Structure formats: structure tokens, C-alpha cells
Amino acid sequence: MVNQDISPKEIVKELDRYIIGQEAAKKSVAVALRNRYRRLQLEEEMQQEVTPKNILMIGPTGVGKTEIARRLAKIVQAPFIKVEATKFTEGGYVGRDVESMVRDLVENAIQIVRKEQYARVRVQAEKKANRRLAKLLVPGIKKEQKKSVNPYDQMMSMFNQMQQPEETKEELTDEIRSNRQSIYEQLERGVLDQREVTIQIEEPKIQTPSMNQGFEQMGIDLNETLGALKPKKKIERTVTVKEARELLLQEESSKLVNDADIHSEALQLAASSGIIFIDEIDKITSKSQQSGEVSREGVQRDILPVVEGSQVNTKYGVLQTDHILFIASGAFHLSKPSDLIPELQGRFPIRVELDDLTADDFVKILKEPNNALVKQYVALLGTEGIKVIFTIEAIERIAQIAFQVNRDTDNIGARRLHTILEKLLEDLLFEASDIQMGEITITEAYVNEKLASIAENEDLSRYIL
Secondary structure (H helix, E strand, O other): OOOOOOOHHHHHHHHHOOOOOOHHHHHHHHHHHHHHHHHHOOOHHHHHHOOOOOEEEEOOOOOOHHHHHHHHHHHHOOOEEEEEHHHHHOOOOOHHHHHHHHHHHHHHHHHHHHHHHHHHOHHHHHHHHHHHHHHHHOOOEEOOOOOOOOHHHHHHHHHHHHHOOOOOOEEOOHHHHHHHHHHHHHHHHOOOOOOEEEEEEEOOOOOOOOOOOOHHHHOOOHHHHHHHHOOOOEEEEEEEHHHHHHHHHHHHHHHHOOHHHHHHHHHHHHHHHOEEEEEOHHHHOHHHOOOOOOOHHHHHHHHHHHHHOOEEEEOOEEEEOOOOEEEEEEOOOOOOHHHOOHHHHHOOOEEEEOOOOOHHHHHHHHHOOOOOHHHHHHHHHHOOOOEEEEOHHHHHHHHHHHHHHHHHOOOOOOHHHHHHHHHHOHHHHHHOOOOOOOEEEEOHHHHHHHHHHHHHOHHHHHHHO
16 A cells, blocks of 8 residues: 655655755655655564654745645655644634644545555446446336335335335346346446446535534544434436446445445554645744734644644544654744744754755746646647647746746745746637637747736736736
8 A cells, every 4th residue: 555665766756756956855755754664664662662753844935845745645655634734823723623634634544545445346346336237228127016004114114215225126037138238248348338327326425514513532523423314315317327337336336345444444554654744834933923813832732742642533543643744844934943842843853944946946847847837838728729839948038037026026936937827828828719820839039028027027026926
């Protein structure tokens, strides 16, 4: 499941595909991740003594802090959640609410484990789904069911049907059996994928506002408890056979796996491999305190036990947080790491300062990563039959403008490029569906025409870029 048997060099190489620069930060997180794998190779007694070396990333917004942590979790397929530290300073704050980030991590682990378990039974579940589709496409002869005259039996029958609708009994002739087998074979080959079919599936769960109000601390989920009392509803949907197979596949997979096993495995996964990213930790220092607000130092003291290692009650069981990797980040413009309470400082021994992005970095961000912005816009406009080519001079000019605006106004890192490119290509994106142009080249002159006057005027660039 979790791919932790990967060298720090391989981790850095993978991060390089998506994140430009920040070598020190990449190296630190790669070592922290490898150390977790190393811990698992030790004797059990020693394992308990080795705790993760949590990381504090320092740098302005948009330089890659969140992206490094998110990509790291993706590389090793580890449970990951991001939480804003300022969330715990909002009105109505309850100190123990900080434990909600651990519960969110467990939910993420549940999804990972469930996906893996479903993948294991996919072949079996697909066969069952195709059998159900064959029955729908070649229905049998319905049998008349004898109705009881006893009112009590009738009432119980209605109640049972609400809870679990029973399948209609049917008669099968040799012809129906033969046709079903033929249809089943066609379904397996994917011949009927575009054909429409009406299916009955369980009504999907609708996320309702939480009613727990502190009950989670006792491992109780009122929403789920009340939901279990409601009768299961079936809804009809008319979809293609391909879509129907996927919907039925989910239902059949859930019948083939054991929820208790999923919950147990997810708890273990979250405890040993989970990553919690706490952003904006600089905003909860005493220096950022404003009168009338929740005590920022109080929030730190509430976060501390979770980072130190404590037991958190979840609706799936108790989770020990000792071996969760915590990565905190903040710009620290108005404060410094030493403004955090000493106990919390001590829990983030690895400090990494991320560099401000240069114009050269912006050029690389625009061109090199797998998800490079220029590649994204080229692909988007390609859907309209327009081939867009950016000259190297144009890309360098865009990078220069981004660097200039970040320097003269607020430094928001690579996020500035999104705003600049949207403004640059605004007219083209608007007209693209109506114009018949095979190829368009974005030159330096075009960039200057659209952006130079805005970039040079500080007031304009502040509000537009």
C-alpha cells in the first residue's frame, strides 16, 4: 500500500517534476519520509522510541510549501490533510476542536484503504455487476406473489421491504437463459457499453451539517447513527451500460469487503504513515494577536498535545498520534518561529527556509513541470482547434512581469502567474470558440501590448495583476 521503500534521491527527483527550486525543503521532507521507513525496519521496542522529526517550512505564500507536502503524500500514497491554523481561532472555537484534523486524516485513510480493498475484489465484483446488468437487459417472467391476509404479516412485510427491498421472483425459460448468457458475454467484451439501461441503486448518502457538537470526542457520530435508522431507499437512473457497470460495481464491491477490516487498517495506516500539514502557523503567535480574539497562545497549547502524541477518539476507534508526521508552514513576515511557545517550537526540530522565486524560477515554472501553466493553456485552447505557441521571449517577459509585480506589491509567489496569464489570454479565451484560426503565436510584443502598461503602473498592477 504505502510506498515508503523509496530513496530520498528518488523522492526529490519525483518532486522536481512538479516543483521548481526549493532544494533544501525537498531534501528535508525526503529524509523525514525515508526515516519513517527506516523506523519500521527496527525492532518493535525501538520503533516506539523513534518519533518523526516534524518540519517547519518558512517562506512567503506561493513558493511551494503546500505543494511539496501534498506531492510528498501522493508519492508514497500516504493519508494527507491540510488544515489552516487560523481555523482554530474563529468564533465558537472549542479547544479540543484541534483533534478534528486527526479525524479528517482518518477519513482520508479510510478512502485510501477502501479504494485498495475494492481494487482487490474488482474482478469478482465486475462479474456480479455484469450478471445484474444481464438480468435487467433480459428480464425474466415475473411471478405473482401470494399476499397474506394477516394484517400483522402485511405490516411486517412492508417494514422489511422498506429496510431491504426484496428481489422480484421470476421464471426463466431456456430462451431467456440463453439470451442472458449471450448478453453477459457481450457485456464482458464491452460491446454494449453505449447502450442505455435503467437501473435501481441505493440512494447516495447526502452530507448534512454535523450534529455532533462534541460527541466526536467520545467516538460517536450522530449523523451516522440517525442515518442508520432511516430505511434504505432505491433510486432509478437511466444511464449507459458503461456508467451502470461502475455504479453497480461500487455496490457489489462494498458487499465483498469487510468494513471492520477497512476501519482497522485505516487507523493503523493513519497512525504510522499519516501526514498533517498545518498552514499559517505564524498567524497563531502572540504577536499576531488582536484584542477580542481567541487566545492565539491558547490555540498553540491545544495543538501541542496532538503534535506531542496523544490518543484521539474517532468514530472508527482510538488513534495514537505519536508517529504522525506534522509539517507546519508560515510566512513569518510579522513574527518569527521563536514567537511560538517553546514547547511547540521543540516539536518542529527541522527548520527549512524557502527561497523567494526569481524571474528565472518563473520561466521554469511556466515551461518545465508536468503540470506547467503554459502547457495547461495550450491544451485548453487546443480543444477549440487552436494551436497556441509561446515564444521563449514571451515566456521570459511574462516571468519578468510576475517578478516585478511581486516585488512592487505583495509577494504571492507563483500564484501571480495565474492572474497574469488569465489577463494576457482573456480576449483569446473569450473569442476562441468563434474564431477560425489554426495557429496563434504569443510573442513578446503581444505580452507588452496586453500587460506592459498595467505592470508599469503600480496602482493598476496592484488591482489588476
